[in-house]
Amino acid sequence: MxxxxxxxxxxxxxxxxxxxxxxxxxxxxxxxxxxxxxxxxxxxxxxxxxxxxxxxxxxxxxxxxxxxxxxxxxxxxxxxxxxxxxxxxxxxxxxxxxxxxxxxxxxxxxxxxxxxxxxxxxxxxxxxxxxxxxxxxxxxxxxxxxxxxxxxxxxxxxxxxxxxxxxxLLTEKERRALPAIFAAADLDPISYPAEGAIALLLVKHGRKQLRERTLSLLKETRDSDELRQALLEWIIDELRDWDGTAEDSGKTQIYGILRLCCKLDSIAKRATLSLRCSTKHEFPEEDLLLFLEDNSQSFSCYEESGGLSSPLISESDGKPLVGCEFDWLKGLQVRSADSSSTKWCFKLPASPIRVFVNGDTQGLPGIVEVRQLPTQQPFYLAAHEQCLELLTIWGELSCQGFEKLQIIDGLPSGWHLFKAQAACSDELIKDQYPILAFPTNIRLELAGGIRLERGNKFFKFAPPKIFLQGGSESIKVYCNNQLLDSRNSAGNYELPADIPGETKLLIEARSGEDIIKRCSLLLVENYSLPSQSNAQQFDRFGKLQIGDNESAGVAGALVRGVDCPDFNFNTFLPIQGKQRIFYVGKEPGQIAICPAESLPTDWEPVWAISKGRHRGQAMFCGTNLAESQPLISKCKDRKKMREWKEILWYDRKKISPPDRSNLKVLWQHFQKEAERV
Known part of the structure; x- marks a missing residue:
């Protein structure tokens, strides 16, 4: 060669x-x-x-x-x-x-x-x-x-x-062994602890699979050791890519974590706790049926969002599983039936301290358990009484706004709930309770968004958010040399809304002139579907069609041999009760109110606005963001022009704007143009 x-x-x-x-x-x-x-x-x-x-x-x-x-x-x-x-x-x-x-x-x-x-x-x-x-x-x-x-x-x-x-730093054999170690250590690729805690877990559960050199590096306690930091960064990369699949006694199982979710009632001084399954693996289409280890109880759930399931529901009485009924110091494990084709196992890791953050970031009510102490943002702690002395000292000396919440109902016996505005230091407590350690490695990660095919290509209308983990005030994040502003002190950044499509973006975390971390992505606006002749087709049973170009088949969004009905916008925002849907085009007078009116054929809606007795919601339904800008023109139908202005301008305080920043900008443009009409 x-x-x-x-x-x-x-x-x-x-x-x-x-x-x-x-x-x-x-x-x-x-x-x-x-x-x-x-x-x-x-x-x-x-x-x-x-x-x-x-x-x-x-x-x-x-x-x-x-x-x-x-x-x-x-x-x-x-x-x-x-x-x-x-x-x-x-x-x-x-x-x-x-x-x-x-x-x-x-x-x-x-x-x-x-x-x-x-x-x-x-x-x-x-x-x-x-x-x-x-x-x-x-x-x-x-x-x-x-x-x-x-x-x-x-x-x-x-x-x-x-x-x-x-x-x-890691051999190929060690890398292949990591999924089994992750499963044994109860690690979650969605919410994982700081590097120090991960190192301790790997040493404990990886003695047989990891080399002595690797174990020695993990045992090193100096955060300044560059070899150790590089090794842990590699391991965390593998953990983030892990979908929960691992071998157990020669059989493949899918592992996940049970996460506590809590709704607080400060007036009644009550905490209502439930359990959700967390996994990076794709949930089954049917409900997931899980059993306690002794098969005394069974529970079901289904996929909800962001790798989390709905709350576990008891199969016997249909009531939610109450999270305080189990011993959090010992943990909990539920499994799918031995007879099921795919084996699932979810664990609630044993811990004397549990960290919670606001569930808004994951679209959940109340507070949600995480495995890492957040930096410079509010958090809650559930702690067993054995931890109270050191925890209280640390909270008073190293946290802002640290206070004990008066909860008289809903927590397991011997547990207490605390709240803090921010943690300023972990020095007093990280050695005793590694779950309260700050991350030591700086990571720049892309989260959310809609990927296009493989790699870091995203649709422009759904770009990812950028998260800087382990950073400090001295570290700034840039996009193509443009300084980004963090939406909050948690290191959460959004890309500028005015970035043109087909643009490669270089994201850099810098400390002064030094580049600490970097990643890149591409925002795609104009995308052509692959031709049907080149795409792999599947029949209605999901079987690959080989050499069959006549039968009905599907390949992603491509459908062959089937007459598809026209898209019905009423299925996009289903009408409930007396609710109405206002479809609004980009020119004054382009408005259709459903269900009283049918959709027009001579213009395309840009906004679908639901409106009932209470607050409405604007949702973008245009085909292309660049071609959806408002266009002022003359309208002969004064009634339609008045309705167009009314929904966009006079009712603006009654309608919630879209969530994404680029769509908010477009929504504001429409409001300004409606004001001038």
């Missing part, structure tokens, strides 16, 4: 469609290189020789100089970056065993190349960071994460050596 074939084969192993939107690490071993070359009859020595030879026509001498030469203008003709083969070699050197000093890198590299294992920097190796940075740009910006997301993170003080070392 020549160098380019080796390069592309290694690249295709790591960067592929299955890794879309997920973190990629170039963990390369001699075994992997041997497996990749086996199909072509090439071995490990062939790979080393190809690396030394380089690309055909290479003009420069020296390994690192040849590697730099491959970066020049490669995007014009090649599918993969042509320097990945060299980066694979550098990672190989970081992981080989032998009679080397612990932190000795260059003798390892020279040994791989068949050279004398002398110390000292390899010629031009300090310039290799350009290749790692270009790989990050290619995967995140050029490809928008469609083949995976690579971040050029370094560990240690010597940046150029730290880049390949950062790829070796």
């Amino acid at each position: 020549d160098y380019l074939k080796w390069n592309n084969s290694i690249a295709a192993h790591f960067f592929k469609n299955e890794m879309a939107g997920r973190s990629v690490h170039l963990y390369v071993t001699e075994e992997l290189i041997t497996d990749i070359g086996q199909e072509s009859g090439a071995d490990f020595s062939d790979f080393i020789q190809a690396i030394k030879t380089g690309l055909p026509g290479a003009k420069r001498k020296g390994l690192c100089v040849k590697a730099l030469e491959t970066q020049e203008n490669w995007r014009r003709e090649l599918d993969y970056p042509p320097y990945i083969g060299y980066l694979a070699l550098f990672v190989l050197a970081a992981g080989i065993e032998g009679d080397f000093a612990t932190h000795s890198y260059y003798p390892r590299l020279r040994t791989l190349l068949g050279e004398e294992p002398t110390p000292g920097q390899y010629p031009s190796f300090d310039r290799m960071s350009k290749l790692w940075e270009d790989l990050e740009k290619w995967s995140n910006e050029d490809k928008s994460g469609e083949l995976g997301i690579f971040n050029s993170n370094s560990v240690g003080k010597r940046n150029h050596i730290g880049l390949p070392i950062a790829q070796t």
Whole structure:
């Protein structure tokens, strides 16, 4: 195999469609290189020789100089970056065993190349960071994460050596073992604890699956240890991508977490607690039936939103499961029936302290349990009496507005409820109760929005929100060099509403001039559906149609061989009781009031506004945001023009605007134009 074939084969192993939107690490071993070359009859020595030879026509001498030469203008003709083969070699050197000093890198590299294992920097190796940075740009910006997301993170003080070392912190075997460890440790990919708590859980439940080197790093207690921080960041990436599936005694199970939800009645001094299932896995279409371990009780629920189910309901009497009836110090576990085709298991982890936040962010009433103490925002704590002495001291010294709530009904025996406006420090309590530790790693994450196909492509009308976790006041977030304002002190950011479609966005968290974290995404406004001839079709039973172009079939939104009825806007906002739906177009007079009037055929609605005896709601129903701007024109029908102005301007205080910021701006434009009519 020549160098380019080796390069592309290694690249295709790591960067592929299955890794879309997920973190990629170039963990390369001699075994992997041997497996990749086996199909072509090439071995490990062939790979080393190809690396030394380089690309055909290479003009420069020296390994690192040849590697730099491959970066020049490669995007014009090649599918993969042509320097990945060299980066694979550098990672190989970081992981080989032998009679080397612990932190000795260059003798390892020279040994791989068949050279004398002398110390000292390899010629031009300090310039290799350009290749790692270009790989990050290619995967995140050029490809928008469609083949995976690579971040050029370094560990240690010597940046150029730290880049390949950062790829070796987890072996492939360890990475494959993580789902089972996550399940045993009761970790939730939706709401997970701070890094210190995760490290303790992995040490406890991963002794048999993780290397001694990995366990030693996790046991390290210094938050400043860069290797430990990089390892935990990698593990959290894997946790966030985990859908709850894991092997248990040779059988596949889907694991999730039971989360407490609470409605507080301050007047009655009562807490009403329920339990919901939390999972990243897709819920079944039918209700999920779950049993206690002793099969004494059964409960059901269904998917509601954001990976959360409806409250668990008892099958015997149809009443909600009361959350205070169980011992929170011991936890709780419910499972699906052994006879069910898909095995489910949900756990309420045992803990003497439980953290709650306002449920508004997840569209839920009351407060919802989370696994991490939020920074600079209000929270609630349910604590067992064994924790009260230290908890009270910490609350009074390290929190703002810390107070005990007087709850006389609804909590388990021996438990108390507290409220605080914000936690300012975790120093007094994080060692004793790791669930109250702040995150130590800075993370920049995309949440929500509607993705288009794979990777970080989103529809412009439904962009994601940006969350900065573990940040401080000194860290600012930028979008294409434009400073973003946080919606609140919790590190929640929204993208500017005026960003044009088909624009690649580079999101950066900066501290002064230093870039701490970055990610990228693409907002798509004009999207063409794939042709029916290229799309995989499924029949009405969900079976793949092969070579059948005549029968009725479906592929996503594409339907073939079926006469579909016209879309009925009344199903978009169903009319209830005396409620009316006002369909409003972009020109004065374009208004239809249902159910009294039928929808017009000569204009398209932009807004569907529900209006009853109480407050109304505006919902965008246009086909294209850019083509939905209000357009002032003359209207001969004065009655319709008056109705158009009335619903948009005179009734503006009675109608709730849409939630998304870009739609709010459009709604305000309509109101201003209606005022002028």
